[in-house]
Every structure is written in structure tokens, then in C-alpha cells.
Amino acid sequence: MGIYLIRRLFGAVLVMLAVATLVFFMLRIVPGDPIAAMLADAGGPEEVAILKQKMGLDQPLVVQYFKWISNMFQGDLGSSIYGSRQPVTQILLEALPRTMSLAFISFVIALVIGIPAGIISAMRRNTPTDTAVSMFAFLGLSMPDFWLGILLIIVFAANLQWLPAIGYVPMSEGLWAWFSHLILPSIAVGTAFSAIIARMIRSSLLEVLRADYMRTAASKGLPVKALMLNHAFPNAMIPVITVIGIAFALLISGAVVVENVFAIKGLGRVLINGILNRDYPVVQGAVLVVSAFFVFSNLLVDVLYGVIDPRIRLS
Amino acid sequence: MTLLQIENLAIDLTRGAQTHRLVSDASWQLDAGQTLAVVGESGSGKSLTALAVMGLLADELTPAAGHILFDGKDLLTATDDELRQLRGPQIAMVFQEPMTSLNPVKTIGYQLTEGMRHHLGFSAKQAKARALDLLEQVGISDAKRRLKQYPHHFSGGMRQRVMIAIALACKPRLILADEPTTALDVTIQAQILSLLSRLCSEQGVGLVLITHNLGIVARHARRVVVMYAGSVVEAADARQLYRAPKHPYTHGLLSSVPRMDTRKGSKLLPIQGAPPDPFDVLRGCRFNPRCQHATDKCLTDKPLIDHMAVHAVACWNQLDTPLDHTLNRPISNNASGETRNP
Amino acid sequence: MQTEATLETPVHRQRENRLRATLAKDRKAQFGVVVLGLFIVAAIVAPWIAPNDPNEMTLDMMNPISAAHPFGTDDLGRDLLSRIIFGTRISLFIGFSTVIIALIIGVTLGIAAGYYGGRLDFIIMRYIDLQWAFPNFIIAVYLVAVFGTGLFNIIAAISLAFIDDFARVTRSMTLSIREEQYVDAARTMGFSNIRIMFGHVLPNAMAPIIVQATVSVSYAILAEASLSFLGLGVDADTPTWGLILADGRGFISQAWWLGVFPGLAIMLVVLSINFIGDWLRDALDVRQAI
Amino acid sequence: MTQEPLLQIQNLHVRFPVRAGLLQRTVAEVKAVNGVSFVVNKGEAFGIVGESGCGKTTIARAVLRLVDATEGSILYNGDDVTAVKGQQLATFRKKVQAIFQDPFSSLNPRKTTKDIIGEPLRVHRLVNGNDVNNRIKDLLELCELPARFAELYPHEMSGGQRQRVGIARALAMEPEMIVCDEAVSALDVSIQAQIINLLERLRKELSLTYIFIGHDLSVVRHLCNRVAVMYLGRVMETAGADSIFKNPGHPYTSALLDAVPNPDPEDEAGRHIEPLQGEVPSPSNPPQGCVFHTRCPQVMDKCCQSVPPLENINPNHAAACWLNEA
């Protein structure tokens, strides 16, 4: 298990390195050179030349690359080119807890809704309950998250005034303040996620219930509860966990959009603002962190996978 | 003493509004401590019958008629709870696919002991002790370490040994073995089957051996039931059945198998055609399209079987010519094969 | 000639028309086919069925639903129904075109990787793994950042983002189909690799690819809507659903129709496609997550 | 039966690398076929038997050029075909065809019988375009299928019918030799006999040469003139079909024979069987010496150290066992 973990961790780091490389070169190799465009904002040709020299952009691409990478390893992702020229690392460090909070609550909401829904609909296959869950899942998958966010604001914040409309409050200002600001955006992000989980659990559970080993277990005369708890669920969770990894992508993408609806300056909003402001150091940094978030949550999923499935554990 | 008696069992498959009868008129019986073989090709209904005994038919399958009497009690009318009480301590089953029949995420030890803990009220320690004993009985060495391992550490043959141990765990009176060695190599098959039949006879457990392999039947069973297209067509003592099959199907089956002791160059005499699709509606004897002895009656009337008979046959035109195995053809002049081959 | 085989059972055409048969039973799929069909028709004949010019401004700003404006008007007095009808064009065009592009590239990569194996597979798989390290939508966002906005760039960005999904599905199908004996048979017959890949492997790998494509169309439509919503979309005044929503965002509590109808349009199309995808998954017997 | 060798396999090795890690380095090798030699004469049916993992299917695939030989040679009509390419390979492919085990998997489910049989005819221009349909009809007839089957998809046919289509497809190439890889083992007993009879008839009528791979000794015995028994990538014994099963020259062959029950209760009642113990070792790490020594009831010290050569114990009967040395 230890070696497996280390190997996977090593793999994840390699992937991240490759991602960083890709992120670096894509901006510089595409026609139009957005970096040059960004510098051109600094003024006339002389100023650009001076700035290029100052930023080392007159050096060969490979030299720039290694400098960038080595800076990155020292936690230096450059500075925003805009406003007070904050270091990108600082901007991202401020944004990260917001996105993590949003992701966490969304995740919890998704699991709390998705898992029971999936189980119930598998156990009551082809009943009205099953149909209802399946309709919920379809709607959840089909509703654009930002639209759901807007509808939630209109209903729960503007009209009913139950919850705050927008913004983020750090946990230090009170658990409820933090949580109440996250409820609506988390529902907006988590709904699609919970729909996927519900569907996955349902189909996975149905498949497991058809498996030969379930018949073996039944042939031992075990009660239904034992069959479900000890035999069906652990196996049904294996594909679900894989899907949770996939759905994490959805969650992050959802956060990017929904943060913009709810004016939460998390990674997504940093990324989008960076793009809109042509703040490329920020964009690069945000993309890196988002994919790191994703890669390492997938790693977590893999490890979890190993915990649940002994076949993976020792291979 | 009759341990298990199946009477006119019928099993229906319901798909939407449609119902298909997959098994009809399955009847046979087994005495305590005996071994019975149920033979048939795929789709003959032999496995479904076994699952019906266990009460483990899939949702869309329902026993539609007949009785399954275990110790005189009809299992088809028993409650789920009563059935659960029987499964394990009374009846156990060994399945065909050793690779998929064990739960991949549970240790062998867990899967072996859970039945004992549930039915026999064993403590973890007692259960583990018996598990070690069982593994040794089925010929798995290093049992202590093996208990902690998962199914994927085991080869197919080993898994089937584990399955046998699981079946024996609660000391059942009957084991249903459904094609227990089909997925295994011949040498392993021989190990497993002799192990199974030895343990059953040692412990006085009745064994129903379900198989398509006529050789296995010949080696391990005293009495044989032949099934075709969902019905029992013939039931007899093994020697009698192999020497002088009365049903044309059994006859054809035995003539189709290449044997190690036939004269080189002899010809196989296959049954023509293929078994009917379970979804087809056929009147009369279900074997009639393939039968060379079919008469008009066979097309309209279904032959019934007297399953209490020593040699029971469901056929309007029973044969009574013994087979000559060395030639792989009937002893007397049955010309069916010769005329067809130029 | 009387042969043994002729006496075998009559053949069954049970899988024949399986699509139609399952469709007949699947009410959700029927709904999906009809609704998607209506949207496609609407997209094609938009200029003839839209009651107004979608960009024509009037001083009837934020007028509620009326006979003249069945979906009301927006903040610039434009007819919302007409804008949504024209928006169908962009949404569906982007949805389908991106998936077709991604499918062609992804399937080619996947089938080559799976069929040839070895180093080629290794290289393609590393590329796919790399792309896998980004959520699709983030890839699209980043590509838009790099290439800039505009219809062509959006299509390029979304297509690129979906390549790995198709490559993955195709590769795994190819790997299993490669083990099928009819592929061995085809090789024994001396057929060319191209012929085997595209004549034998691909047709049998199509079921999950079709399902993947269906799902991807819905994702692409959502992705376009999200990009437009974020201001990274096609351009400022082309009516696309995401943009209509983004523009209407400032007015929805005075004019709820601005927030409801474009969102409903997105949801209906995506829902229909999901229904269709589910039906295809069943009908084509594809076992696959999500 | 003529006795000129059509196919000669000499010291054939097939190893599959097991790759792992980032750089895909080879960390181990599966020795699927480990120095096998035999000869197949023109017009005969040569059987290869053994349990799963013994390498029999790999030999078939190597002969069909579906896997590459790692070492050794395969001479067809005297020419080494292990490395031929292009036109030479195409010529060879025409002469050697295959019938596969699984009637479900061996036919492309998206194609009708007509397409399946017609494709090689068209691609290799074996007949004129106009005659393709006639030729298909002829081939179907040869395999005892009526012409209407040309229009059917595989899933519309039963297993036996599908296997006949597979045979017709192989015959379309007008081969000299057919490799039958477990060609009947997936079929029900009653159908199996039909196909066996068909194969026998075709061999006679078309003067074909068969390599018949199987695990069912009685089927192999029934169909084949000569048989090789394999274990863990090596040939243990080879001889005429009658003599090998009547007078086995290798303990493994004996064990196999013991394990196979005869469908005759009287016969079985008289047999005392001691089943072979243990399981087949991993082909990536085969035992030293005789590969069978870990399970052999008559194992000797020598067996653990050196590999016994395949030597004639009779004319036409060779076995690889130190017991025969004595």
C-alpha cells in the first residue's frame, strides 16, 4: 500500500509538472502571443522592450521555462500585472479556502442527497420512488448550474430572504455565517454532482445485486440486511468512487461558474477575472492550482479505491 | 428416505406482459446421502431447477407449478425466513463460476465464517477454528494465512475448493453442485470432483451434481436424470441408462460423444438440429423436431413421465436397443446414421 | 439437400429494430426525440418562425408575456422568443460541431492507440492522461483564454477539451475488441490494418462512442452556455442562450422571463439529449458510468 | 495419407514481455511457448492437447502469424514464414486459415454472413465480382447451410450455424491448411458432434491439413492422426493418436487420461483414479528441469535439474521424460 501510494503520488507530481509545462508553452507558442499583447499594454515599443528585458522575456524560451519552473517550485508564480500587482501565490492562497469550502459543502450536499437517493431507487426499482429519483437525477444533470444559482438567489435570497444572496464569509467570522453563505452556491454546484452519484449508485447497486457472489452470499441464508451491508454496498461503492473522481471535475467546473454567480472570489473567479483582465500570470497560476486540486483529488479517489478494493491494493 | 423430491416443477420467465415457461414437468427425487446427477445441454433447465430448490431464482423467474419437498416440507410455499433458515444448515450450493462466485472485497475467512456465525451462533473464534478445519478438509494448505487473503489471491481450482468449504460450513444435508468444474482444467476438475464426492459420502451429505458432461456423470453418480428443453426426459440408474437409453434424446446424446475407447475411425452420430429456443411455442414432445422416431402423436401430445419408476422415460416411442460403445453405435442394426452419410 | 443445420431452430431477429422497439417503450426517450427534433427544426427555420428580428430593439422594454411577445421582451425591448429561437442555432451548432470534431480526432487517436499498442499507445495515453488532469470545462476556459473568444475559437476550445473522452472510450473498446476472434480472423485473412480498424473494430466500438457523443453534445451545449455566461463566449450581440441569461441577469427580478426562458431552453435541450442518451445506452447495451 | 512435411516447427519460443512503470521497461517474461518442435504432414490432422496455459493456443497464433515467434522457425513448405512480410505474408495467409473457438466472438456481429464470407473474396479478388454471390452460396452449401443464411447476422444464428459460417469463411480463401483452435469446445454435445463430422468430411473432400488444438482428449483422439501433448510451454509427448492414448509414454499424459472420465459407468466403476495434485506453475517462472516435476507422481532427483529431451521411445512415438531413459 505504501509503495502504491508513493508511486501514485509520484505519478501525480509528474502529471502536474507536465500540466505546468503545457500551461507555460501554450500561452507562448500560440499565434498572437498573448504575453506580448499583455506587455504591449505597458506602452510604446521602447517600454515594452525594457519590460521584456526586465521580465527576462528576451531570453530563449527554454531558459524562461526553467526559470519559471524553478520559481514555481519556490512558490513564486509571478505577480498580477494589474492593480496593486499582488503576488499570484498570495491571490491563490486567498482564493483557495473559498473554493475548498464551496467544494466541500457541495460534496457533502451531493453525498447526502445522492447516496440515499441512489440506494432507495435501486432497492425500489421500477416503483414511483425510483421514477422520481431518476427524474430528479435527469433534471439535476440537465440544469445549468449557473441558472440554478440565479433561481436560488431569486427565490431564497431576494424573495424569501432566508439566506444571504452572495459573497463569502470566512469561517473565522462564525460557522453559521460561513455556512449560510455557502448553502445556495453549494446547492447550485452540488445538484448535478448528486444526480450523477444517485444514478451511479443505482446502476452499480443493481449490477452488484445481479452478481454471482451475491447469489453465493444468499445461498448461505444470510438476512437481507447482512447481504446489503456486508456484500452489496462495499462492491457497489467501487465504481461509485471512480465516478466521484470524474464528478469532481464537474464540481470544479461548476465552482468556476457558480463563484461568478455568487460573487465568491475563489479560484474560478480568479481565473475568469484573470482571463477577462488579460492577467496571464494569474491565469496560469489559477489553471495550475485548479488542475492540482483535480489531480490530487483523483489521487485521493485512487487511494480510497485501494482501501475499498483489495484487488487494487496489492497490485 | 427421500430427502428431496421435486414434483412437476414449472418455472416461468416473465418479461413485461409476456410469460415463457422455461421449465415444465421437472420431477426427480433424491434419497439422503445419495448422489444424483442431472444431465442436460445448455438451456435444458437443470440449473434453474437447482436455484428453485434454493429459492434463489432471479426476480423475473417464478416457480409456477409443482412442489419441491425437502424432508416432506414444500419449499415453494415456505416463507422467505423459513427458506433462509434452511439455506446453509440444510441445503447448500456450489456454483459454476469460481472466478465470480466469491465476493472480491471480503476475505476468504469472512466469507467462510459468516454462515456459521449466523446459523450456528459460533463465536468468531469457534468459526475461525472450524474454518481452518474446513480449509484443510478441502485440501488448502497454510490455512491460517489463506483465511486472511482475498479471492483474487486464489486460482480457479482453489476458489472452487473454498466454495466447497463454504457449502460444507454449516453441515448441510444436501449440496447442489451446479456445473462445479466446467470452468476448470481436466486435472483440476478431477481433483475437485473426487474431493466433493468423497466429502459428501464421508459426511453423509446428499449431492445433486448438475452437469453436461456425461463422463463426470458416469464416474460420480449412481442415478441420473436427463433433462431436455425444460423437462425431464429420462431418469434411471446410471449403468442402465448408459447401456440401454430409452429416450431417443439420451440415445443420441450418448452416440454424439467421442470416447476414448471406441474403435479408431468410427463415426459420431449426432442429433440433428439444435435445442429449441425457450421462447418458441412447440406442441407435443419438445424433442420432436430433432427426433428420428417421431410419429404424429409426438407432434401433438406431450409424453408424460412416471418419475417414481426405476427407469422413467417421457417418450411415446421408447427404444430398447442397448448401445455398443466400442463402435459408438447401437448394437443392433439401427440405420439412422448410415443412411444419411454417403 | 437435407442438412443437419436446416433443422436447427428458426432464427430470431430479436435485436432487429431494437432501437425502435425500446423507443416505443421509453416515454422519456420519446419526449427527448420529439423535443430535440422540435429544437432542431426551430434552428433550421428560425428566420421564418421567429416573430421578430432577434436584434430589433424597441422602447417596449421588459414587457411581460403578451400575444405580441409570447416570452416577453428583454431589457432592450427585443423579443425574447425570437432571440431564444435564434439562440437554438448557436447552441445546437456548437453542441454538434464540437462533438463531431472531438469524435473524429478522439476516435482516431483511441483506435490507433488501442489497435497498435506499444509505443504509440504509450504516447497517446500519456497525452490523454495529461488532458485528463484538467476538467474539460477548465480546458475550454483556458483555451479561450489563449485563443480568444469568437465562434471558431469556442468550437476549437470545446472540441479539444472533449478529445480525451472519445479517445479513452475508443481505446478501451478497441482493446477489448482486439481480443475478439473476428479480428484475428480478419488478420488471418490478410486484411490491411486500416481495413481492420475501420471496417471491423470501429463498427463494433460505435455503441459506447455514440452514447459518449450524445452525452458530450449535452455537455458541449452546457459548456457553451457557461462560457457565454462568463463573458467568454461567441460575441456580444449574437443571441446565445448563455448570453441571454448573462445579459438578463441584471433584470430578472423585474422580468422573470429573462431568467426563466433561456434557462428552460438549455435545460430542455440538455434533458432531451440526456433522455436520448439513456435510451441509446439501454438500446445499444452500453455499460458505462454516468 | 502422404508423408511429406507441410509444416515444420523448430525450437519455437514465444515470450510475452510484462512491461511496467513509467518507462515501460520489461520486468518479466511469460514463456508461453518454450522450445517446441514438431512436424505436420500434408493431409493429416495434427492434434495439440493440454490444459489452459500450456501454450497450445500460442502455437496456433504463431503459426497464423498473429503473434511473432521470439525464437525458432516455422517452415511452411520449406520456407521460413516467421518473419515474412508484404506479398509473401499475403501468399502464406491464403494457404493457412483458422477456425476459432468461440462462435460468438469469431464473427463480426455487424456483418451478415454474406459480408463475412464475401469480404475476403472481394478484398483478395479470389473470384470475379459477379461470381461472389455464387461462391458464397457454394461455400455455405459446402458447410451444409442453406443459401438464405447469407442474409443473416451472427446473432440470428445458433452456435452451430455460426461455427459453420466460420468454417465457410476459412474455406473462402481456399487454404491448404486450417488451424482449428478449440473449434468445437464451446458447443453443446449434440452440436459438437455435427461440427466434428463436418470437419472430417471437409478434410477428406478438400484434402486439407489440420492443426487441431483442443483440451478434450476424446475429441482430439477422434479427429487426429497424430497428437502432441503440451505442458507449460513444452511438448511432453508426441505420437500417433492411438498409440499415445493407449500407451502413454509420459506421466503427464497418463494423468490427463486418468482425469478424463469415460461416459461409461461400468468402465468408471472399475477405474481407480489418483487425481493429479497441485496446480500448473506460472509460465513466467517455470520450474527448473522438467516443467512437470512439481506435480509428477514419479518425480526423480534428475527431473528437478535437467530438462528431459523429446526422444523417440518408439518409431513415431516421442516423449520427454527421464523415466524412459532407464
Added chain:
Amino acid sequence: MSKDNDEQINIESAWKDAHDFDPKDPLFGLTRDEMSGTDLSRRATLRLLAAGGALTFAHLIPGSGATRLAQAADAGGTLNCGWAGVGEIVTLDPAQINQVLQFQITSNVYSGLMHINADLVAQGDLAESWEVSDDGKIYTFKLREGVTFHNGDAFTADDVLYTFDRSKDPEQSIHSKVIANVANLEKLNDHEVRFTLNKPQASFLPKALERASGRAMTIVSKGGIEALGLAQYGLTPIGTGPFKVTEHQLGQGVVLEKFEDYFDSERPLLDKIIIKPIDGPEPLAAAIQAGDISYIGGNPVPAQLVERFQSNPDLTVDIKPAPGFQSVWINPWREYMQVSDFNKPVEELKKEKGFMVRLALAKALDRELFVKQALFGNGVPAYGTINPAMGYYYDEKIGESSEQAFDPDGAKALMASAGYPDGEGFPELELITTPSQKRYGLVLANIYKQVLGITVNVVPKEFSVGIEDFNKNDYDLRLGGSGGDYDPDDGLVDWMITDSKFNGPTRDKAKHPFGFFSEAEVDAVIAEESVTAEPEARKALVQKANAITSNKVACGFLYHPVDVQVYHNSVNFPDESRIPGLHDFDRVSIKT
């Protein structure tokens, strides 16, 4: 009715009085005593405003000023504010501030030497008292003692010098032009400084030294800048104002807390102010309706929300004319609308194709329609930089006299003579707007399509991006303008002279000698008006400059905005703090 009449009479007399001085008098008809002191009298301020041209009738209406007493104030509490139309408060460093919504915040954090009150009366802020020389060129300030910065440093004359040096340097500050008239600043002792001006300047006290809109003499902390570094200082600056910044995360907002050691012990009243940037009208409306925020600052309240807020009984809505203008900037360096020399007389320019197009683009602006459609009626058509809030200088007739008055047929004819009848052959233009002004752009595009038959594509860009394009002369059309224009100089000097700060500062000077506009006569007239004290004369000069820029189409002038203040009824916002365009919270409290 009679009351209204009385009021009318009072206003007229006040107006007269304010303007009743000899224009050649360097002290603007005030005595040295009136000009000096601890604060200016209302009369003096009005006169200075009048002299500076910033006097409006709004200033004269009784009740709009501090005449009403503040209600009994409750101390303590937290005020939640939403800053409208912005995603993040990018900087709070006065030297870098280029948006009104930023100095609205810093006005609460820093002090200046002077600060205007609700009547735009300049009062001493850190200046305790001052004296003016007879020639109006030398100002001697006595600085408040015992003032400390938020970091505990004592405030002395050195800080004034430090701030002055920093602001004077164009490398460090974007406001160097504000104090360009200062010839010299010397420290007399720790609490006395002396400014020497090049020439008398009416707006010196109320504008140049003003802490909010002036920005140049907003006193920054040398110790703070050195300790924090520029980037951090821009986020959490240190000043001497009533509130200190305790927290500032970009996008998250700014937290201000009461500065206990503020020099006026009675202020501030609030303990804490939380300022959240809120982008988008709907979240803004939702936030104030839900009570998440109870005060709106920042960018102008979105026009479509005004009516909705007015109908909400929980909210107080206060509308005043806003000083500013918005216009369509037309790049004179684009081939199809090129004007390389604005110095030619209008009649001659009108013969050039480029100018024809330019004029057509301005003439085609249906401003009435625009205000109705884009602003929901909340705005006034504009034809120049001089806005109605400036009152006196505003030319009400300009809408009829200007060359660029709306005239669809004339615009069409011009396009036709330029060779583009009905817009045929004319290229598609890009109109850069900010994302929040996108719909304004769409309305404009529609007007151009309807009137001229040309296609204008709206390209929304973030302010930071669009302004760079503008500064580089890389645009076709841009929608933008100015705010906080209390004095004609704000519009004219900042925007219309050749070396104005917005006139293509980063352009390629070799290719483009000027940015969007350059006219010698305008430069001369503006130079003259900005030092002319006599109101009539200045008014004439201002209107002349305004007319030339309008006729020669410095840009297509579009509209003047209105200032809308919105807050929850629980907020006690005393009238004395209601400074148009500012949100000073030092006297604000929360009703209990």
C-alpha cells in the same frame, strides 16, 4: 407657493453674492480673513466655488446642505456596504486611484489638508488654519497637532512634504497635474508648511488640496509604505482618517474599523464598516433587499434598479445631478474616420471624408432615445464635457447649436458624401465598452444601424483592458467618460487639451502625434479659462472651448449621469455627510 418664491429669491441673491467680485482680484473679492481661518464660511466657499466655476444651484438650495441638524446619533455597530458594479477594489493607494469608487473608500481612511462638506464647503481637515497672501499665491498652513497615523506614527509637516514629493512625480503618481500650479512647498516647522503657487488658483483649496477627489494631497504614510511595500500598501493603506483598513482581500472586500485615535474624538460613530464589491445589478438588489448590505456605494446604481428601490419602503433613495459626462470616443487614426489635423476650421474639416464620418457618427447619436432605452430615463443628453451639475457654466442651448446635435438626415447625408450612402462600403466598427456598459453599447450599435446603416460590433472588455486599448489608440470606438467633474477644468483640462492625461498616454508617439483630440485653439482657450477668475469671462471661455470640442467632435458626447444614493432606513445618514459622489461614513450611524 409663496415659500417657493421666497426660496427662489434667496437663491438668486446668494447666487448674485457669490459672483459679485472683481475678477482681477487674486482673492476673488474675499478678504484675507475670509480666505484664511479654520474653515471657510459658506459665503466664502460659494464664492470660491463660483470663482472655480463649480458652483451649482444645488449648492444654494436650503435644506440640501448642513442646515438640518443630524439626528441624535447612536455610536457603535457595523455597517455593511455593497460597492456596486465592481468585482474587486484593486487599489486604495491615492497615487494609483483612477476610479471614483476607490476614493470613495479612501476618503474614509485618509485625511487631506482640506475636505469639502456637503455644501462643497472646503474645511480644514489636517489643516487647522491657514493664511493667504494678498496676491493669492502663498498659502501658509498651520497643521493639526497630535494627529497620529493608524500605525501610531505622529503626523508632521514631513508627511505633507513626503506626500507632495510623491504626488509630484509622474512615475509614482497619476495625479501630478493636480498640483502642477504649486511652485514650491516648504516646511516652516513641524506643524507649519507653506505652498507657493505660480499663479492664483480659485480651486486650490476646495479641489487641489481636497482629500477625496483631489487625491494628490491625500496624506500618505511614509513609514507605512516602507514597511508594507507598495503592493500591500495598495490593499491595506495607512492614513490618518477616521477609519483604518483592518482587512482587504481582493474580491472579498475591505473591512474598515473605527480608528480610536482619530483627531476628532466624537467621530467616527460606527465601529466597523464592511465593504463588499458586488458585481451585477441583481445580486446588488438582492443583497440590499435581503439586508445583507444596508448601503450602496461604488459605481452608479444600475438605472433599472432605481425605480425598484424607490418603491421599497425600507429604502431611502436620494437622487442628485451627477457631475460627469459619457461619450463615444472615435479614434481619429482609423483610416475611415481619420482626422490628422483638428486645427483646420470646421468648414474645411467638413470637406474631409474622415471628418464627415466622424461628424456623422456624432450627429447620429439619438441621445434622447439612448437615455430612455439604456438608462431608463436616468440621464441627460450631453454635447460637451460641461455638465448641468456645474450650473453656471452649463450651456443649455448647446443641444441646438452644436454641430453634433442629433440630426439623422444630416448624418446620413454626411455618410453619403463620404462615400458610404446608407452605410454601404463602410467597414464594421468595434465599440469597446466595459462589461457592465455592454447594453449601452448595444443601444448605440442599434442607433448607428438605424440611422447610418452601419454595423458596430460591441466588444465588452474589462475596464483595465479597455482603458489600455484606449490609452494606446488601439480602438475604433470606445464608450467612456468622466465622473466627479465639479469644475470645468475636470472635463476640459483632464480630457480636452493636447497633453491631457487621458489623451493616448501610451500611444506610439511617432505614429500618432496625439491621442483622440488635439486643437491649438482649444488648448489656448482652456489655458486661459483655467486661470481666469472673472465668472462671465471664464464662462465665455469655458463655453467657447466646450463649443469647439463639440463642433470639432473631440468625441461623440452622449449623456451626463445622475447620482443616486441608496441606503436602508436603519442607516442614519446625516445630510451634512451627503457630499455628491462621496460616501463619508464618519458621521453615519445605525439607528437602534
